[in-house]
Amino acid sequence: MKLSIKEIFEESALLYNKNFECFMGFTVIYISIRAFWIALEIAFDAFRNLPTTSELITSMGSLFIFMLGVVVVMFIFGPRFLLAILVQINSIVNEKPMKLEQSYMETKGKYWIALGCIILVVLISELPILILFFFDLGNSFLELLISSIYVAAIYALFFMLLPVIALSKNTKGYIGRAVKLIRGNYLKVLFWYILTTSLLYFAYVTVEIELLEISSRIVVGIIYLLALLFIFPFSQVVRVVIYRKLADENEPEVGQEMVEGYIITEQHDFEEE
Numbered sequence: 001m002k003l004s005i006k007e008i009f010e011e012s013a014l015l016y017n018k019n020f021e022c023f024m025g026f027t028v029i030y031i032s033i034r035a036f037w038i039a040l041e042i043a044f045d046a047f048r049n050l051p052t053t054s055e056l057i058t059s060m061g062s063l064f065i066f067m068l069g070v071v072v073v074m075f076i077f078g079p080r081f082l083l084a085i086l087v088q089i090n091s092i093v094n095e096k097p098m099k100l101e102q103s104y105m106e107t108k109g110k111y112w113i114a115l116g117c118i119i120l121v122v123l124i125s126e127l128p129i130l131i132l133f134f135f136d137l138g139n140s141f142l143e144l145l146i147s148s149i150y151v152a153a154i155y156a157l158f159f160m161l162l163p164v165i166a167l168s169k170n171t172k173g174y175i176g177r178a179v180k181l182i183r184g185n186y187l188k189v190l191f192w193y194i195l196t197t198s199l200l201y202f203a204y205v206t207v208e209i210e211l212l213e214i215s216s217r218i219v220v221g222i223i224y225l226l227a228l229l230f231i232f233p234f235s236q237v238v239r240v241v242i243y244r245k246l247a248d249e250n251e252p253e254v255g256q257e258m259v260e261g262y263i264i265t266e267q268h269d270f271e272e273e
Contacts, residue, residue, distance in 0.1 A: 023233035079114035163243035196235035
């Protein structure tokens with residue numbers, strides 16, 4: 001089926017507005033993690049401008065150990081947390097809302113496949129970027145633009161991967177099925193990924209790299225996080241809405257189990273089209 005940008009926006013906006021408070025649990029957790037990395041980057045940059053002392057070395061060492069701790073926690077809980085977000089949103093669509101803790105339990109047994117797929121996508125998207133920066137085009141904005149477009153193109157290709165892992169009962173061929181789902185709709189999926197994810201981050205990085213003062217970087221970081229507070233949950237709602245539309249046609253056994261009236265209405269609309 002061909003996705004309709006208008007339909008996706010209308011359904012996503014309605015679901016988002018109606019259940020915004022329900023999405024705040026996972027949104028606050030996600031933004032807290034992003035805030036930590038922004039603060040960490042600013043802190044290390046500030047430390048580099050200070051004279052080297054034993055106290056500074058101790059502070060940097062403590063911060064580094066704390067950073068490693070956060071990385072370990074993210075590796076342990078991150079993959080299932082990302083799946084749980086989609087499970088919770090899907091449960092709300094089905095009018096059988098779950099709390100985030102319940103949604104997290106629903107992802108049991110999917111940790112390793114989620115972790116492996118996330119690492120694979122990150123490697124495919126990030127390694128060429130490292131090569132690009134190695135050659136140094138001499139124009140930071142151009143490098144950022146090219147890398148942002150490339151990353152968006154890769155992540156859009158695998159846009160349905162986490163929903164397939166989280167919501168599908170079929171446990172075989174996740175990557176192939178995820179790519180197959182967007183066949184014929186890649187450009188529209190790319191549009192939604194850029195609109196809900198890439199655009200905000202690109203704007204933030206473009207402004208942030210030009211700032212030298214710590215105070216200015218903190219202000220920009222806060223503005224970015226506040227914008228993310230509203231955009232991130234919407235991006236996840238869009239992901240679920242698109243998955244449900246595509247899975248209903250391409251994975252009928254999944255649609256049958258998960259819709260209970262919601263997709264039945266959509267099927268009627270599809271037939272009229």
